[in-house]
Amino acid sequence: MDFTGGDIYLSSFDPKAYLTSFYSAGSERDNIVKFRLQKLHETFGPGGISGDVLIDIGSGPSIYQFLSACESFPHIIATDFTDQNRQELEKWLHNDPEAFDWSKIVKTACEIEGKSRDKWEEKQDKLRSRLRKVLKCDVTESNPLGPVEVPPADCLTTSFCLETACKDLEAYRRAIHNITKLLRPGGHLVVLGSLGNTYYTVQGKNFSCLPLDEDDVKGAVTQAGYTIQSAEVFQISDRMAQLQTADSVANIVLVAKKEAENVTG
Structure with a gap:
């Protein structure tokens, strides 16, 4: 099988096609998406993680990872490596009619949070008001956001980014060190990732x-x-594996707290 990666994202990755394949409600992937939304609600819902600034590392063209966090963080910063993903986010942020339609997933998030599905437009409006910036990010760099200055984050999130940006486990570990510099001591890191995944x-x-197992992720963090x-x-599930859009064996959602004296070598 011929794999593409690295700089090919800059020229060949189609964000709208990706979203249609992986986030169209009513697909076989619904259970996976519901799992992620449920875990995010548990993480950021009442009694969960809250603060002022949340930075999402490698947002891709997606907004689902912010749907619960926007209830607890008034300042959200999205980031991604590729121009086209950032452009897709900007389309949604500015209510462009050509943007991907997230309404069904937003309705599901409302339902998980115990709200009426009819509140989905209010949820989108709140997220749009709190998603303050869409910045370029390169997790392989010591300063992932480059010359742009941002306040220390109270929470970092990253969803299915690091395993696509890193060629080996050592690079994955370095990437976590790099992004950790953006987080204040005592802040939280939330990782959503794939296990055993070699392609999508x-x-x-x-x-x-990069195929990872649970111990790889925990050890790096x-x-x-x-x-x-x-x-x-x-x-x-086996049924899901037969879709052949990815060879993941599992998803992981991990929550961790940064110690006051963090190792950032």
Whole structure:
């Protein structure tokens, strides 16, 4: 199988096709998306993590990861490596009619949060008011946001980014060290990731991923100076595996707290 990766994202990755394949409600992926939304609600819902500034690392063209966080963080910063993903986010942020339609997933998030599905437009409006910036990010750099200055984050989130940006486990560990510099001591890191994933497919193109297991993720986070507070794994069903859009065996949602004296080597 011929895999593409690295700089190919800059020229060949189609964000709208990716979203249609992986986030169109009513697809076989509904259970995976519901798992993520449920875990995010548990993380950021009443009694959960809250603060002033949340920075999302490698947002891609997606907004689902912010749907619960926007209730607890008034300043959200999205980031991504590619121009086209940032442009897709900007389209949604400015209510462009050509943007991907997230309404069904937003309705599901409302339902999970115990709200009426009819409140979905209010939810979108709140997120749009709190998503303050969309910045370029490169997790392989010591300063992932480059020359742009941002306040220290109270929370960092990253969803299915690091395993696509890193070629090996050592690079994955370095990436976590790099992004950790953006987080204040005592702040939280929330990682959503794939386990056992070597590729995913968008419009017939195979984009490579770093296959990780649960211990790889936990070890990298701990090594970066965090205390893990929770980690939950969602196993991918055989039926889901037969879709052939990715070869993940599971998803993981991990929450960790940065220690006051963090190792950032």
